Amino acid sequence: MTGRTTGGASDADRLARVALSRLGEPGDPRFAVHTAQMGASAFHDALLHERDPGSGVVTDVATRLASMEPERDLELAARMGIRFVVPGDPEWPRQVDDLSAAGEVQRRGGPPLGLWARGPLRLDRLLGSVAVVGSRSATTYGSDVAATIGAGVAQAGFPVVSGAAFGIDQAAHRGALAVDGPTVAVLACGVDRAYPAAHRSLLEHLAGHGLVVSELPPGSAPTRLRFLARNRLIAALTRGTVVVEAAVRSGALSTANWAGRLNRAVMGVPGPVTSAPSQGVHELLRLGAGTLVTSAEDVLEMVGVSGAHLVEEPRGPERQRDRLSLRHQQVLDAVPVARAAHVDSISRTAGLPISDTGNALIRLREVGLVVADRDGWRLAALAHR
Incomplete structure (x- = not known):
């Protein structure tokens, strides 16, 4: 292997990483440790x-x-429009290096040896991205929420990252695509493979307009362990992870766990308390391991620059009576609805002097909250709203 450099990394290092990626499973911590200590070429x-x-x-x-x-x-990868990005390349997403200090989960951990990428979106643009993950067996509610969050996050310029699976993943990608926003699929197989096969058109579209990423070389097939390794990569690439519907044993909770280990924002969307697909999310929130979010605005407040995406506290519409002084509200509460009453009766009910009550009633009539006739005072129709 030569020592020549191409785009920041040496040829020897790049070729060694290609070979090592075919030799071991993604996320094998032994490979990560020895590569970090010895260098990829020396380890090879x-x-x-x-x-x-x-x-x-x-x-x-x-x-x-x-x-x-x-x-x-x-060479074969380049013919298919696939590039292999390694540490030292300008495009390398440096945030994944945080995996070095995140430990292991189920004998998986450490940063990737390299990333196979297919699509025009650069990996180094993913520093501010957001992962939206969840159940493959999503409900209509979950899919709608995931699509809405995906659209809102992407419209704000934050790439949406997910796994291109059925259910929540698909909804998140399609939400971003609906607003022509950036979105990325991270796969547990080669980026030249369509998995699931039913999402071939989606993955081809992402490869043409967004990005498809994997640690595995082209041609590699998905396995259960590779999905577990993929989850850590989704968490590491992004600034925060949103879980929309996840049962108690959902793989999406693995992604959330990795996000927590990496000190990324962990967020969960609540569902009905009787919904099994939301039990894992509810437990995540109950244990304080995630922040409750219900909209793209909530997510952006969590992952955006401080002060850039502040969410206004929800409030009901302001009513005329909300602008009244406490004394005027006290008198208004004492005015009968249907049968009119005289000032002395209203003052006794309000617990205020007659003079104060009379002045308050005049003011309340000016703003249209009470009416008066020969029988006395009663509430106007406006006061019922």
Whole structure:
């Protein structure tokens, strides 16, 4: 392998990372540790010559490494419009390096060796992105909320990141696309594969207008463990994760867990208390592991620059009586609805002097809240609203 550099990283480093990505599973913490300590090229050469750097990685890998052709992998990928981005490249999303200090979950952890990317959106644009994840078996309510949040977040210029799965993922992507906003699919297989197959057109559209990303080389198939590794990548790429519907064993909660480990914002959308697809979200919120959000505005307040997306406190419409002084409200409450009453009766009910009550009634009549006739005072129609 040569030492020449291309776009920031050396050829030797890039080729070593290609080979290592084919050798091990994504998120294998042993690969991350040895690559960080030795450098990708030195770690590759140690394995190739059966020099065990520790952790038992060497076992039966030299033959497999010797048969690999990373140069050819890169050439074939380039023909398909796929690029391999590694640390040191200008496009490298440096936020994923935070995985170095996030520990392991189910023997998965550490930053990726490199990222295979397909699409015009650059990886380094994802620093301010937001993940929207949730159940594959989404309800109509969940899909609508995910699409609305995806649209609002993308319209504000924050890329929406998800996994292109059925349910909430699909809704989040389509919400962003509906407003021509940026959106990214992070896959547990090669970026040249359509998984699920029913989302081929969605993934092709993202590859043409947004971005499709994976740690796995082109041609790789999805497996359960690869989905677990993918979840940490979604959390690491983004500034915050929103969970919209997740059952108690949902993979979306794994993404939220990683986001918490990485000190990213963790948010959850509540559902009906009787809804099984929302039980995992409710538990997340009950334990204080996430912040309750109900709209894109809530999400933007959590992930945006301080003071840039402040949410106004919801308030009901202001009524005429809201502008009254406390004494005038006291008199108004004492005025009967249907049968008129004289001032002395109203003053006794209000607990105020007759003179004060009379002055208040005159003011209340001026603003249209009471009416008077020969029988006395009663509420006007306006006061009932």
